[in-house]
Amino acid sequence: MAEGRIMKAISGFYYVKSGDQVIQCRGRGVLRKQKITPLVGDFVEFDGTHPEEGYIFSIKSRRNMLNRPPVANVDQAIIVSSAIMPDFNPLLLDRFLVLTELKRISPVIVITKKDLLSDKELESIEAYQDLYKEVGYSTELISSRELEEPDRLKSHFSGQVSVIAGQSGVGKSSLLNAINPSLELKTDDISKSLGRGKHTTKHVELVEAGNGLVADTPGFSSLDFNEVTSGELGDCFPEIAELKVNCRFRGCLHNKEPGCAVKEVVSNGEVSSSRYSHYLRFLDEIKSRKPRY
Ligand SMILES: Nc1nc2c(ncn2[C@@H]2O[C@H](COP(=O)(O)OP(=O)(O)OP(=O)(O)O)[C@@H](O)[C@H]2O)c(=O)[nH]1
């Protein structure tokens, strides 16, 4: 019995990497009986005596799993946001951050298209960078046209399984190509809009980038908070989670409750009012459970 990791899944076949070998496997009937579907990213035990005809016997317990893309054991999300074209969107960024926190995936914020910024615009983006750094997030401001510090950017990927996330056109494919040019991901807007239909049925694969692995299909395409309860939301904002012990009431939602430590700190300016206003907005969405995009 050998052990390995599923790198790719295509119509019932799983490509399991074990050492330097990749073995094509099928799932054993016992998995189907247990209603377990192997996922890309899974660590598995398999019989690989015949290289074209391996069998997966069991799947090790998962640290987490995503539905889109279907990948298990994800370490981090590279959240890509463009500085401009489309405009930097802190509300959307906070949405992605909440979803990664919920899945216990650590985020890295990469802001792209630095080369297109005027000095004044650069200043405003750097102020946002400081805000997110203060919360405790790693952030990078880059141009995928020309990476200033490629090794630094690559180091974020090293030894990790990452998913890449971010709205359309922010430069996700360009970023991966800049890190690993052999990926040759399409970045041309026209060819991609033709390919988009295909994108949804395409099978996910873990590909190499900067000494790590990254899912070749972007994650978190659904950005509503159906899986988040109002009580959990505060825990998805590290700066709010840290303060909640000081709130007068247990289970304080940091909204209208008296003696709320979070509100106090927001009024002092120690917690960013933009992050707090997004928190309140998401809370409202969760309470009314109407997805918005
Ligand atoms: N000037 C400049 N242009 C960039 C940069 N990154 C991406 N672009 C351009 O922005 C456009 C969109 O980039 P993509 O990499 O295709 O964006 P994407 O996020 O993969 O887009 P979707 O596949 O639609 O989700 C392309 O025309 C890129 O050439 C950058 O850092 N600087």
Ligand SMILES: [Zn+2]
């Ligand atoms: Zn509170």
